[in-house]
Amino acid sequence: MKVRCERIVSMVRGGAVAYKGVFQPECLSVNPSARLQATLDLVQEIDHVARPVDAVVSAWFRTRRYIDDRDRGLILETVYSLLRHHARLGWWLEGQGREDVPRNRLIAWLALKEGRTADQVKSLFSGAKFSPAVLSEREEALLAKLEGHAIDHPAMPEEVRLECPDWAAGALRARFGEAFADEMAAMLTAAPLDLRVNPVKAMRDDMLRALKGFGVKAQASALAPYGIRVDERLSLARLPMLKSGEVEIQDEGSQLVALLVDARPGERVVDFCAGAGGKTLAIAAQMDNRGHVIACDVSEGRLKRGAERFRRAGLHNIQTRLLASETDKWVKRHKGGFDRVLVDAPCSGTGTWRRNPDARWRSPEEKGLDALVAMQARILASAARLVKPGGRLVYATCSMLPAENEDQVAAFLAAHPGFKPVPLKDVAPQVTNSAHLDYLALTPARHDTDGFFAAVMQREAAPTPDAAAIS
Structure with a gap:
């Protein structure tokens, strides 16, 4: 090695x-x-x-x-x-008085989850060239205590068994109630591979046929109109349509969030927290390469990666804009100048735990969830200034915590009476979403997507001058 x-x-x-x-x-x-x-x-x-x-x-x-x-x-x-299995392995190691380090974790995994015998584990830790060092006496003793047990144990606290960190457990229990265990169990499965067809370059049926020709099992997504779900693990190098810009990798939930922007050809649109441009691509394609989309972010590196993707996709109606902060002077200069504004806010990422299992063990931001929520509020309030009268503001996160979602939107609407929520049925009637009438709320258990939240809000149109006053 x-x-x-x-x-x-x-x-x-x-x-x-x-x-x-x-x-x-x-x-x-x-x-x-x-x-x-x-x-x-x-x-x-x-x-x-x-x-x-x-x-x-x-x-x-x-x-x-x-x-x-x-x-x-x-x-x-x-x-x-x-x-x-981070929490469960840690629980077993703590119970045996062992340090939670990679070798111990791997030994515990082989015994508890893969069901390896002590002799089988010892043969893997052979000490030969390119192989792990021979087990120490202490490691052999640990293996002896774990052999024959399963990874789950009746004495485990539910949060440990469901791999739910303390910082999020209370809020998620409040959000899901009796469905908490089912939702957390769904978060422990591997995330699917979803593709979004770029309608500027290709049709979904053509891409499905092309994938079949490559021997790839795939089907049309259940909800997203341009989505394809790949039903196997494969090397992405096998897919030339990714290199050509005919398809992009994008979770079906993320595709639906972009769909809520409902951008039309010829409009002016801002993706305020664009990152590497996944939703920007979908929005620009909705507009059939007509109009103007500005991808904003505070990271120059992310914007550069996005610009490369835009070129590959054949989209020429996108401009990138580096912001110093959410209150950059550019925002004030372009106040009221856009038909649609998307705020895909930085968040705790609780909805992405299937594909980012390490994220659950990193408490959001250094200063905690409260500081993150305060930052989201500042970003949303600043971006709202860009929306023209009659235009729409879309607030989204990949979080499932109410403080970042429903509570955040409620606080914004209370402070900005000029904005009103647009019912979900008016912008995404194809999404089954019985928990909310006003907001999109996707979860892995109910929709088999990442966990996403999105709210569409419309700014009141400018008052029409009274005809009598004009005369």
Whole structure:
């Protein structure tokens, strides 16, 4: 695992890999112990780097291109499974008086979840080249205590069994009531792979046929009109339509949020917290490349990544704008100048725990949820200034916490009587959403999407001058 290389250029021969003419022993594909060591290396990297897991994983694999797609998939499957069982593994280790470190976590996983015997685990920790070091006496004692047990235990608190962190448990229980356990259990499943067809370049039926031609199992999304759900795990390098801009990766819930903006050709639209531009792309495509979309963000790096995606998608009606803050002078200069404004606010990300299982163990922002909610309120109030009379403001989060969603919108409407909520049935009648009449509220358990919230609000039209007064 010390090898650094660009690519494997030959083939596996008798358990050795030919790389640039030099045989390297112990290919991962034929050596489960080497694959386990690679998994351990990645978990240790995640533990020591204060960055989101997806960014760490991407950087880690970029420097290890000799790991093929099959091994990459198996390593990632184990890493994300460990993250989805973080609280339960920690509970077992604490109960045995053991430190919660990557090796102990992996030993516990192999015994408790994979059901490996002590001898099987010891054979994986063989100490051979490219393999994990031999188990210490203390690690063997831990393994002996865990052998024969299952990962779930009757004595576990419900929050531990459902992997729900203390900082969010109270609010989520209040939100879901009796459905709390079902909703949290759904958050422990792997997120699906959703694609959005770019209507400027392609039709959904054509893309479904193309995917079938590549041997990919896929179907039209249940709710999003341009969505496709891929029914298998696959290397995205297999999909040339991603490189051509005919499709984009986007969760079905995110697609529906963009749909609520209801942008029309020729209109002026702002995506106020655009990030890397996923919803901006969907909005610009709604407008059939006509009109003007401005993607704003406080991160220059995210905007640059977005600009690359816009070009690939063949969308020319998008302009990026770097803001110093939510109260940038640009906002004041363009007051009342836009038909539609989307505020996809920074949030706790509770709705994305399926695809970002590490996020649940990072309390939102350094100063806590209250500070995050206050920032959302400032962003929403500032962005609202951009909406012209008669125009619409869409507030969205990928959170399931009422403080960031319903409570946030209620506070905004109370402070801004010139805005009124637009009922969901008037903007997204295809979404089954019995819990709300005014707002979009998606959850993994009910909709099999990420957890999303969105509210559409309309600014009162400018008063019409009285005809008698004019005469």
